[in-house]
Amino acid sequence: MNTPAIEITGLTKTYRPGGEPAVDDLSLTVEPGTVIGFLGPNGAGKTTTIKIAAGLLSATAGTVRLNGHDVAARRSAAMAQFGAVLEGSRNVYWTLTAWQNLIYFGRLKGMTRAAARSRATALLTELDLWERRDDTVGGFSRGMQQKVAIAAALIADPAIVLLDEPTLGLDVAATRTVKNWIAELSNDRGKTVLLTTHQLDVVEELCDRVAVIRAGRIATDLPTGELLAGFRLRDTYEVHVEGHPDLPVLPAGFTATAEADTTAITGRVADPREVYDLIDLLRARGLVLRSLTQSQPGIEDVFLTLVGDARHG
Amino acid sequence: MTTTHYAGAFGNEIGKGLRQLLSGGRELAIQMLTFPVFYLLVVLFMGRGRLLPELLLPTLLGMVALTFIHEQVNRVFWSYQGDIQSGVLEQTYLTPLPSVVVVLGRQVAAAVSALPTAAAVLAAGYLAVTVNDGGFPVTAGVLVPLAAIAVGTAGLSLVICGLTLVYQRIEIIPQVSVAVYAVAGGTLVPLTAMPDWTATAARLLVPIAPGVEAMRDMVIGGDPLTALGSGWGLGWLLLQPILILVIGVVLFARLERVAKKRGTLGRY
Incomplete structure (x- = not known):
């Protein structure tokens, strides 16, 4: 050795x-x-x-x-x-x-x-x-x-x-x-x-x-x-809907942020089907989807998560 | 690592110090001008406006020693201070060689760097003495007290540099110590003209005091090295700087350990 x-x-x-x-x-x-x-x-x-x-x-x-x-x-x-x-x-x-x-x-x-x-x-x-x-x-x-x-x-x-x-x-x-x-x-x-x-x-x-x-x-x-x-087991999804409408209660793990002329709904999920559930929910409200993006976490996300975990634990 | 490596690194450290001295050529030129002027002004003030022959030579011997100790202590102190401030000091510790090689190299470089200014004062004094029809008896034996001054000053420098490693912003200490030596080292007023307790303290503690006293005895009094008229004789002239150097080495090593414990080698 x-x-x-x-x-x-x-x-x-x-x-x-x-x-x-x-x-x-x-x-x-x-x-x-x-x-x-x-x-x-x-x-x-x-x-x-x-x-x-x-x-x-x-x-x-x-x-x-x-x-x-x-x-x-x-x-x-x-x-x-x-x-x-x-x-x-x-x-x-x-x-x-x-x-x-x-x-x-x-x-x-x-x-x-x-x-x-x-x-x-x-x-x-x-x-x-x-x-x-x-x-x-x-x-x-x-x-x-x-x-x-x-x-x-x-x-x-x-x-x-x-x-x-x-x-x-x-x-x-x-x-x-x-x-x-x-x-x-x-x-x-x-x-x-x-x-x-x-x-x-x-x-x-x-x-x-x-x-x-x-x-x-x-x-x-x-x-x-x-x-x-290890972190990529959960990808990040970001859905943009037009304007700043009243949103339904979002599935667990998703959060909404108002941007210039859209609202971004972001969440990290292990199962992509959860995203379909979210889209169904938004469509039922008649909201217009502008985009849907998927991203994998980089080392920065991993680092921040680890450090964040440390700060909270 | 062999003796050759140690010698190489030691010479390397001296070389670096001398290259830095040359890179600050303008500063050196200014010092080589101002220190002789300071010496002449001191004699002028002491002589109530006249360059008295009986003051020129005794004061010169003191001023050469004082200039040397001022330059050596300050140069080696600022070499540490500057390296700590910039952070490069830590790099000098990333060596397989013992730090004593670098430390001694810095001391020698500082001593050599101090010589041009001290020599400028000596040259000005020589000129002033000969112009005033005074004799300038030169004896090879004077090299012994000069060497004693250099060794004792290295000991003092080690103490100050060790303190710098731990406490950093202690500029006032080298400044005050050199000022004290100007007064108590017999540079302007001979130790024999001082109260006994002051003269005793100076002979014990001030690195340049026995050397200046011996030079005056030899150059002005015509005493042989083995029968110095004032002070505590040749034995103490040789022993005092060695004792100060040993104290300097021991204290520096201890303070270096403290610096490594506290993490102050690279902190300012």
Whole structure:
């Protein structure tokens, strides 16, 4: 059996003695080569978990192993497996050039100068930054800065890459570049990627698995397809009727919303026959149907439902 | 990880610090201009409007040390402060190397970065002393107190940087500490002219005090390094900075652990 790329066991973090734990007995195992989406609302414990995994924060209890190396006990070996782009951070020095940054971070990760130069050349070329390598990063666009940050995280060719909001603030083209890169990291290079983002379309497109954290615990941890399929057992239907008429009592699960010149009746049902019942009801009242649409829930619907469940339960 | 990796990363950290110094070339030029002017103004005020030869040299020795400690402490403090504010400090901790390599690299880079301004003050002083027909006896032995000042200052910087990791907005501490050393370090007024308890406290606690006192003894008094006329002698000149450095290393390591416990490495 393969050693898990990331193995978090019974992780607990309490910032103040006797206070509420930010992370509460959290366990998560990620196999090598997986792209896992690590999602959760603000304050759920994502950042705390990530920082403990990166060795930037000490845990109150529990362990994090990266390719079998305990981050707390064998930090050096664990960090050799790891590269990260942290959210909300510059990640690289803006006063240095792209080239100087990559050489600096390469040497910081224990690479020889020759190895760092060779790898920096390859990364800057792949990211279309070679022509700008001698420009200071502070003068780059947000997308280019993010590319340099990703290149710095990958300079030592780590087996595990943590990307915290890597597409935040990027334009469409830069987002596409970063997404392609993440896909390539996993598909072609066998990297394990832990991805956190609030852009759920990115998760749906890239992630093999999704783990949702709420109140410091893992609420759901499933393959992306399985997670969506579970929710797709109940499709969403939306019926538009003309004007804003008095509606009959709607079947359970349907709600009505007045729009500009129509009324939308929306509901998630397991059996499509319930929709026919609704239409029969509307026709009996003599209401004019304008449209009927069926949609499957996306990852955003799933996430909101899971988080909503947490907030109500 | 081998010693070669450690040495490589250590040199890398110094290289980064020096590249940042060069990228702030205008700021450095301004400092290299203002600090010598400040020194000359101090001598002018103390000499009631005249650059008295008997004040130029003693004050110069103090001012060179003070400029050095001011620059080193502030540069290394702001390197941490800036990295915490921007968030890049956390990236520097994602290394398989022990953090001490990076920490020491920053200290050395700060010390080297402090040299141009201190050298500018020295050059201005040398010019002023020679123009005023004063002698400027140079002895290689002065390098010992200068080294003692650099080591002691590194210890102080470590304490301040450790506090920065935990408490962040403590700009006032390096500012006040350097101001206190300007008064209590014997830079403007020799320790021998101070009350005994003040001189004792300064020799014990102020990183530059034994060094400045020794330089005055050697350059002005003509004392050999092994028989310094004032202060507590060569033994204390060597021991005090080492003690301050050890205290700095221990405190920094403890405060770094506290920062990791509280999660303040990347919080501002």
